[in-house]
Every structure is written in C-alpha cells, then in structure tokens.
Amino acid sequence: QGPLVESGGGLVQAGGSLRLLCSSSGRAFNIYTVAWFRQAPGKEERESIAAIDRNGDRTEYTDSVKGRFTITRDNAKNTVTLQINSLEPDDTGVYYCAMRLMWGSLAAGDYRFWGQGTQVTVSS
Numbered sequence: 001q002g003p004l005v006e007s008g009g010g011l012v013q014a015g016g017s018l019r020l021l022c023s024s025s026g027r028a029f030n031i032y033t034v035a036w037f038r039q040a041p042g043k044e045e046r047e048s049i050a051a052i053d054r055n056g057d058r059t060e061y062t063d064s065v066k067g068r069f070t071i072t073r074d075n076a077k078n079t080v081t082l083q084i085n086s087l088e089p090d091d092t093g094v095y096y097c098a099m100r101l102m103w104g105s106l107a108a109g110d111y112r113f114w115g116q117g118t119q120v121t122v123s124s
Helices: none
Strands: 004-007 010-013 018-024 033-039 047-052 059-061 069-074 079-084 093-100 118-123
Touching: 004 093, 018 033, 018 093, 018 118, 033 069, 033 079, 047 069, 047 079, 059 069, 079 093
Parallel strands: 010 118
Antiparallel strands: 004 018, 018 079, 033 047, 033 093, 047 059, 069 079, 093 118
C-alpha cells in the first residue's frame, strides 16, 4: 500500500471551517477502512475523530465532533475528506489519517498505515 498524505490544514479563526484531505497512491485503497486522528499539543496520544469503511457506507464519529465533522471518501480518486465546521480552539492539533483492513475500531493501535499529519491551528 502506498503512503498516505494529509493536506488542507492551516490557521483558522474559531467558528471557521477547514477541509482536510487524505490521499493515497496505493492501488488497493478501496479495500481499507480509513480514519482520522488528532494529536493535541503536548499530548502523546492520538485521539480518534472519525472513520469510514471501504465503500463509504458506514461512518463513525467520536462524540466530541458529532455534528461538526463529516468524513467522506472518493475511491475513484483515492481520497478521504474530513470536513470540519464550527472550529473551536480545542480542535487545534496535528491531524493524521490512517488505514486498516477491518471495520470496527477507532483505536489508534489497530491502524497499520499512517500519514505524516497536517497541522490545524484554531485561534480564539
């Protein structure tokens, strides 16, 4: 499987929106569950945000982002998008996308392939 590359991060004011993109050059992208994680400043753990199954039929969100974050995918383009609305300062962090073969987990340790991350900074 090819590398994952995140893009779309930046500096935004609270209340604003961002669209993060996770891209893959791999040929088998459409067999993987893809998830987004967030690592807040000063924290070692990566918090799960959302996941989408290989067909885009199922999604799952952590409670803190429900209603503000939307995950979608386009297998024809080998991309997964995370639309983030109503950004809050606590959303600041490095956002990573990751892949695993099976559906059903938002635990970071269950994901095998990771991107390098994209920085999101929300100012108050």
